[in-house]
Amino acid sequence: MARQEAARLGAGEADAGGARHDPWLRRQDRPRAEGEGRGGAGAQGRLPVALRRDRQAQRREPPRRGTNFVLAGRDTTSSALTWFFWLVSGQPDVEDRIAREIRAVRASSGSTDAAAFSFDELREMHYLHAAITEAMRLYPPVAMDSHCCQNDDVLPDGTFVGKGWQVTYSAYAMARLEELWGADCEEFRPERWLDEDGVFRPESPFKYPVFHGGPRMCLGKEMAYIQMKSIAACVFERFSFRFVGGEGRPGLVFSVTLRMEGGLPMRVKKRRDSVC
Ligand code: HEM
Numbered sequence: 178m179a180r181q182e183a184a185r186l187g188a189g190e191a192d193a194g195g196a197r198h199d200p201w202l203r204r205q206d207r208p209r210a211e212g213e214g215r216g217g218a219g220a221q222g223r224l225p226v227a228l229r230r231d232r233q234a235q236r237r238e239p240p241r242r243g244t245n246f247v248l249a250g251r252d253t254t255s256s257a258l259t260w261f262f263w264l265v266s267g268q269p270d271v272e273d274r275i276a277r278e279i280r281a282v283r284a285s286s287g288s289t290d291a292a293a294f295s296f297d298e299l300r301e302m303h304y305l306h307a308a309i310t311e312a313m314r315l316y317p318p319v320a321m322d323s324h325c326c327q328n329d330d331v332l333p334d335g336t337f338v339g340k341g342w343q344v345t346y347s348a349y350a351m352a353r354l355e356e357l358w359g360a361d362c363e364e365f366r367p368e369r370w371l372d373e374d375g376v377f378r379p380e381s382p383f384k385y386p387v388f389h390g391g392p393r394m395c396l397g398k399e400m401a402y403i404q405m406k407s408i409a410a411c412v413f414e415r416f417s418f419r420f421v422g423g424e425g426r427p428g429l430v431f432s433v434t435l436r437m438e439g440g441l442p443m444r445v446k447k448r449r450d451s452v453c
Pocket of ligand 1: 317319323388389393394400
């Protein structure tokens, strides 16, 4: 498929877009080269189809690469935060612990409540990081991802994958496998991401493929965490939330990103301990 795209585009067109000189665009082309050998599989992602089309456009017009980031970054982070706020609203103890951590970080850095959080302050919020990571484990914004194999290949577990086969994995289903996450795999438990000192402990992307893994892993992961943590920290510093959309889990809408049926109706209360 990659070759067909390249043929459609024409090598001249691709180069005219500046891919040869631009390290970022070279990275976009990397799996094509890696697909020639074992392991790279020459796989093409599914998310989003528009993003792939946009890659073609980038080769013609590099400044449009910004569009990629908007397309890939907007719906994913909003999906993640929707499920995160819903999960936290059902566990007041988690919400309180997040609020306590925010206050502690403010106190130790000496910044005022009116100010946005600095990168250093956000980095100190290990529990919040764990809670967002745990929410995305259970409700991954990209719940299923498909790649098309460009050449015959063998997966690390020995499974043969033929040229042109479609390989799909479900991060949503993987989160519910006891052999991966233990008997409490269906519980929202941010603590599973913390070591005994309360420091965030990451997992292999092949166990937690929320941002995909390997050479085509999400380029915006760090930016996504900064966005999500600063929004969550600003909001939980001042407000408390209770879901008012009824009992039970809201319906799942499987589109390119995992959406919540019926939106996220919340009752918002100012926190008693909020000083602003
Ligand atoms: C919670 C938020 C996010 C999640 C869960 C997420 C997840 C993913 C996943 C699963 C892929 C691989 C898709 C494939 O199969 O090819 C991907 C790719 C990508 N993401 Fe994200 N993403 C998030 C946020 C962002 C943000 C904020 C940006 C940019 C500002 C971004 C930029 C990209 C780009 C450029 C790619 C393509 C990488 C490549 O093919 O080399 N993402 N993302």
